[in-house]
Amino acid sequence: MRKLTIPREEYMTPGHLACQGCGGALAMRLALKALGKKTILSIPACCWSVIDGPFPYSAAGVPIFHAPFETAASTSAGVAAAMKILGKEDVNVVAWAGDGGTFDIGIQAISGAAERGDNILYIVYDNEAYMNTGIQRSSATPYKAWTTTTPYKFPKARPKKDIIGILAAHKIPYAATATVAYAEDFVKKVKKAASMRGFRFIQVLSPCPPGWKTPPEITIKLARLAVQTGVFPLYEVENGEKYKINIKPKKLKPVIEYLKLQGRFRHLTQEDVDEIQRMVERNWKVLLAREEFSKQIEKIV
Amino acid sequence: MKRMAIVGNHALSYGALLSRVQVIAAYPITPQTQVVELLSEMCADGTLKAEFVKVESEHSAMAAVMGASASGARAFTATSSQGLALMHEVLHWVTGARLPVVMGNINRAFGPPWSIWTEQTDSLSQRDTGWMQIYAQDNQEVLDSVILAYKVSEQVLLPTMVVLDAFFLSHTSEPVEIPDQEMVDEFLPPYENKYILNPDDPHAFGGLTNPEWYMELRYKIHKAHEEALQLIEKEGREFEKLFGRYYGLVDPYRVDDADTILVAVSTAASTARYAVDLLRERGKKVGLLRIRVFRPFPYERVKEILSGAKKVIVLDRNLSPGAGGIIASEVRGALANVKNHPPVFSYIMGLGGRDITTKNIMELFEEVEKMEEGKDIIWKGVKI
Numbered sequence: 266m267r268k269l270t271i272p273r274e275e276y277m278t279p280g281h282l283a284c285q286g287c288g289g290a291l292a293m294r295l296a297l298k299a300l301g302k303k304t305i306l307s308i309p310a311c312c313w314s315v316i317d318g319p320f321p322y323s324a325a326g327v328p329i330f331h332a333p334f335e336t337a338a339s340t341s342a343g344v345a346a347a348m349k350i351l352g353k354e355d356v357n358v359v360a361w362a363g364d365g366g367t368f369d370i371g372i373q374a375i376s377g378a379a380e381r382g383d384n385i386l387y388i389v390y391d392n393e394a395y396m397n398t399g400i401q402r403s404s405a406t407p408y409k410a411w412t413t414t415t416p417y418k419f420p421k422a423r424p425k426k427d428i429i430g431i432l433a434a435h436k437i438p439y440a441a442t443a444t445v446a447y448a449e450d451f452v453k454k455v456k457k458a459a460s461m462r463g464f465r466f467i468q469v470l471s472p473c474p475p476g477w478k479t480p481p482e483i484t485i486k487l488a489r490l491a492v493q494t495g496v497f498p499l500y501e502v503e504n505g506e507k508y509k510i511n512i513k514p515k516k517l518k519p520v521i522e523y524l525k526l527q528g529r530f531r532h533l534t535q536e537d538v539d540e541i542q543r544m545v546e547r548n549w550k551v552l553l554a555r556e557e558f559s560k561q562i563e564k565i566v
Numbered sequence: 567m568k569r570m571a572i573v574g575n576h577a578l579s580y581g582a583l584l585s586r587v588q589v590i591a592a593y594p595i596t597p598q599t600q601v602v603e604l605l606s607e608m609c610a611d612g613t614l615k616a617e618f619v620k621v622e623s624e625h626s627a628m629a630a631v632m633g634a635s636a637s638g639a640r641a642f643t644a645t646s647s648q649g650l651a652l653m654h655e656v657l658h659w660v661t662g663a664r665l666p667v668v669m670g671n672i673n674r675a676f677g678p679p680w681s682i683w684t685e686q687t688d689s690l691s692q693r694d695t696g697w698m699q700i701y702a703q704d705n706q707e708v709l710d711s712v713i714l715a716y717k718v719s720e721q722v723l724l725p726t727m728v729v730l731d732a733f734f735l736s737h738t739s740e741p742v743e744i745p746d747q748e749m750v751d752e753f754l755p756p757y758e759n760k761y762i763l764n765p766d767d768p769h770a771f772g773g774l775t776n777p778e779w780y781m782e783l784r785y786k787i788h789k790a791h792e793e794a795l796q797l798i799e800k801e802g803r804e805f806e807k808l809f810g811r812y813y814g815l816v817d818p819y820r821v822d823d824a825d826t827i828l829v830a831v832s833t834a835a836s837t838a839r840y841a842v843d844l845l846r847e848r849g850k851k852v853g854l855l856r857i858r859v860f861r862p863f864p865y866e867r868v869k870e871i872l873s874g875a876k877k878v879i880v881l882d883r884n885l886s887p888g889a890g891g892i893i894a895s896e897v898r899g900a901l902a903n904v905k906n907h908p909p910v911f912s913y914i915m916g917l918g919g920r921d922i923t924t925k926n927i928m929e930l931f932e933e934v935e936k937m938e939e940g941k942d943i944i945w946k947g948v949k950i
């Protein structure tokens with residue numbers, strides 16, 4: 266029998282306000298299992314400002330500071346500084362934000378905190394659009410996807426921003442991707458990140474049924490397909506240099522298997538799908554090459 | 567206690583040092599830079615045991631002190647003008663979160679065109695953020711006000727801005743008494759707040775609140791301001807017992823038998839004091855009301871002092887375009903419910919750091935002497 270790596274303890278309680286099949290809610294539940302009770306969350310404007318429950322309720326089971334949209338990293342920087350001066354450095358200081366709060370409006374504060382090496386674990390639950398405000402594009406929205414601001418006639422014209430690349434360029438100790446379908450992998454990464462110091466970053470792909478126009482019961486299937494098709498590879502980068510791919514499918518599944526299940530891609534032509542297929546394959550090869558290269562860095566330098 | 571000649575910026579730094587601030591987050595801007603430079607040195611050489619977060623913007627500075635204060639640390643920052651405007655969103659948030667953050671703001675005019683000289687529009691345009699605002703007239707008051715600000719803020723759980731004029735105070739050396747640390751410790755106990763981010767007693771702060779409860783939370787913020795009105799005077803008297811200097815909500819000067827009272831803030835008020843003396847020598851019954859605390863606005867004290875006068879002049883080194891002087895509008899508001907209140911003459915002058923001289927102020931009194939009906943706005947010294 267395989268060893269159970271996911272702690273049984275539950276911190277998140279029932280009664281939260283997420284939609285059925287919300288990847289973001291599941292991501293939090295798993296992250297808290299990995300982090301444990303000694304955790305402080307800063308949450309900027311995003312679905313999670315609602316999911317946690319209206320005043321005076323809270324579903325998270327750990328303290329939360331609700332913060333302005335672009336301040337997850339900067340508010341957490343202050344929390345981390347306070348923990349240090351107050352001698353409470355055993356507390357996990359966690360910024361928990363959406364892709365909009367991370368890739369777009371919050372990126373300056375993130376870059377600042379990452380460069381300073383503030384002692385924060387930053388987790389972005391990436392649902393690839395501004396869901397709280399009703400599905401508008403973010404710079405995490407994938408190429409050709411529909412959102413209310415990238416309508417079917419003019420779907421998103423540019424690919425998703427490479428946030429891990431940006432964070433890796435800050436030479437932070439740890440940056441990783443994860444998704445809710447690979448729960449053990451995600452929990453392991455959160456634990457690993459929590460055991461390190463400095464600025465650490467995890468991007469967890471979190472399907473959103475209303476935003477992706479998908480039935481709630483296929484959230485896990487979608488997250489798994491995102492990895493198996495190579496659309497969203499699972500990997501880690503240590504110190505901005507050492508790449509490690511965690512899940513390596515022998516052969517990538519065709520992207521159409523992932524795309525065809527989602528209403529946000531239903532307008533795609535065969536050419537669009539072919540183009541996305543080429544992009545995904547290219548990115549995958551580049552990632553494999555990075556991993557290979559990082560094995561040789563020590564020999565080169 | 568020792569006496570030192572220091573600039574206003576360093577008076578802020580010493581105020582923070584003596585208040586034993588634990589987390590500082592700040593971003594440089596002229597004319598505030600010396601505040602954070604000295605604090606960086608103090609942190610580096612261990613004089614001050616604090617974490618200094620060298621943020622990448624003022625927006626992040628305010629967010630970081632907010633996070634620190636919410637975690638139970640005494641937090642400090644300082645800024646000016648453009649930096650203060652950039653903080654605006656978070657200023658509201660800090661009040662809503664009921665965090666006793668203290669910051670220094672060096673008054674500087676907004677661009678464009680670029681200006682680095684003094685004007686009160688930057689801090690006054692943060693009027694409705696719920697921050698308490700103290701306007702100092704000398705460097706001693708700057709230092710003392712930081713300590714007093716923490717004392718009051720931490721009791722009512724509201725943030726405070728200690729405001730000083732660019733260059734006239736920020737870069738001007740004055741002799742300042744640096745109080746002994748033990749005496750400051752006696753006056754200002756360590757920051758304690760039971761509503762903090764604490765994993766052993768987890769709560770969510772600031773979550774979505776529907777119309778059923780939001781208004782009550784705003785009501786409590788206003789009530790806390792009202793409580794602060796009493797506390798500022800009470801703590802001012804406690805401070806006086808230990809340090810021999812009293813600071814209240816307002817600072818009236820020769821107003822008891824005055825027919826005409828000038829209302830002013832900051833260094834313009836020190837200049838006005840001298841003008842009042844000169845006019846008194848000539849037998850003019852004039853006085854000065856310096857407003858020290860702008861938020862909470864001391865309505866009762868202002869009414870008490872001004873309602874006995876025959877004429878009120880307000881000197882505003884600030885402008886709300888389309889309305890006029892910001893302090894004048896508060897003064898008119900305060901007098902509105904006073905029967906047979908005196909007419910108000912609202913002067914705009916000294917914008918963008920233009921000098922306000924004793925002679926200028928004497929002219930205001932002379933001009934007003936010839937006028938009967940109050941004036942909503944009078945521009946002084948405009949060349950076009």
Ligand SMILES: Cc1ncc(C[n+]2csc(CCOP(=O)(O)OP(=O)(O)O)c2C)c(N)n1
Nearest residue numbers: 310311312334363364365366394395396397
């Ligand atoms: C300064 C500011 N601008 C805009 C908003 C409105 N707003 C709230 S949440 C949000 C989108 C959040 O998107 P994301 O970070 O991806 O989180 P999600 O809602 O998808 O979970 C926006 C635009 C805001 N709260 N603050």
Ligand code: SF4
Nearest residue numbers: 283284287312396473
């Ligand atoms: S809109 Fe999407 S991210 Fe937001 S709660 Fe619903 S499923 Fe979750």
Ligand SMILES: [Mg+2]
Nearest residue numbers: 363364394395
């Ligand atoms: Mg999103």
